[in-house]
Amino acid sequence: MKTRPLILLAGAVTLAAASALVARALMRPAPPVTIVKEVPAASAPAPTLRVLTIDRAVEIGEFITSDNVGWKVLPADSVHGDQLVGTTDADRHRLERDVFGAVARQAMPAGTALRRPLLVKAGEPGFLSTVLPPGKRAVSIPTSVVASNAGLVSAGDRVDVILNLNRADLLPPSTDPNGSFNLLAAQTIVHNVRVLALDSTTEGIAPDMGAEAPSPEDAAKRKTPTTQPVKKHVSATLEVSPEDAERLALAREAGTLQLALRGARETGAATASASSPTRLHDVSSVLKAAPAAPVASYRGATVSYEQPAQRP
Known part of the structure; x- marks a missing residue:
């Protein structure tokens, strides 16, 4: 057998096999595509x-x-x-x-x-001016242990202010034998006003927020009776209207001022008018009229003096 036909046959077989392999490869489905997505790392929560x-x-x-x-x-x-x-x-x-x-x-x-x-806060500069309502004024008047009810009046309480007149030059001279008593008078000139401060102490204006629970040592100390000294205040600052501020400014030059503490359950509104003055003859009926002079009775050479009945 000749060599050339054999070579051609082998080449044809090889080409056919190669063609079959190529055709098979072309007919095979493409592999799936894998998509890789970058995910950011979880960040720590903000503080x-x-x-x-x-x-x-x-x-x-x-x-x-x-x-x-x-x-x-x-x-x-x-x-x-x-x-x-x-x-x-x-x-x-x-x-x-x-x-x-x-x-x-x-x-x-x-x-x-x-x-x-x-x-x-209470006690700091500007506290009273911030607390003061619109249309109100803060006026300080002199006071004392007696005038402030032995120190029992506190900031936040409501009071009346009484003017006591006792100076001889406030009234014209009187021909009444008891005219000197007419120089004594008292009058409530301001009603139902709030005490803002005693001296520079404003404790009591702010609402009570409750106290801390006391320690056992403090609780034992509180059970021990102690004598509290009387507070000696020299001034009281009141929350008043502009008209009452003028009235108090003049009154403290004319006499002494007394604070009359009002009850917490009393709801009467403040009034701008002063009450009627009270004089000494309103306190005691003895001084309503001067004692009458004795009447001399002549009976012959005998003179007797009789005291007439007092007028009611």
């Missing part, structure tokens, strides 16, 4: 802080209480250094005790974070 915040709108002069504040969670990067931050329950309780009873220096809408410059 937060609990901040004391106004829950209800507060007007200027309004006291801060548990009814108008609360704790709000804010991002740490939005909290300023003068805001009130409580990290623990003890810190939050301490801050609440510190601000309760303070007064707002300016109006604050709901959601405002409390800051120390926005508050003024």
Whole structure:
């Protein structure tokens, strides 16, 4: 057999096999495409802080209480250094005790974070001017242990002011034998006003937020009876109208002023008019009229003196 036909046959077989393999490869389905998506790593949550915040709108002069504040969670990067931050329950309780009873220096809408410059506490400069309502004035008058009811009048109480006149140059001379008694008079010139301060003490103006539970040592001390010294106040500051302020300014130059404490359950409104004056003859009927001079009766050479009956 010749070699050339064999070579051609082998080449044809090889070409056919190669063609079959290529055709099979072309008919095979493409492998699935795998899509790789990059997922960012989970970041740590941003730090937060609990901040004391106004829950209800507060007007200027309004006291801060548990009814108008609360704790709000804010991002740490939005909290300023003068805001009130409580990290623990003890810190939050301490801050609440510190601000309760303070007064707002300016109006604050709901959601405002409390800051120390926005508050003024009793005893600090500007406290009375912030507490004073519109249309009212604060006037100080001299007082004493007796005039302030032996120190029992406190800031926050409501009082009447009595003017006592006892100077001879306040009334014209009298021909009445008992005319000197007519120089004594008393009159309530201001009614139902609030005591803002005694001396420089304003305790009692702010609402009572409750006291801390006493320690066993303090409780034992309180059970021991002690004698409290009488408080000696030299001035009382009252919340009055502009008209009453003028009346008190003149009255303290004319005589002495006495505070009359009003009961907490008495609801009478303040009045701008003074009451009728009370004089000594209104206190005792003995001084209503001067004693009449004795009448001389002549019976012959005998002279007798008879005292006429006193007029009612």
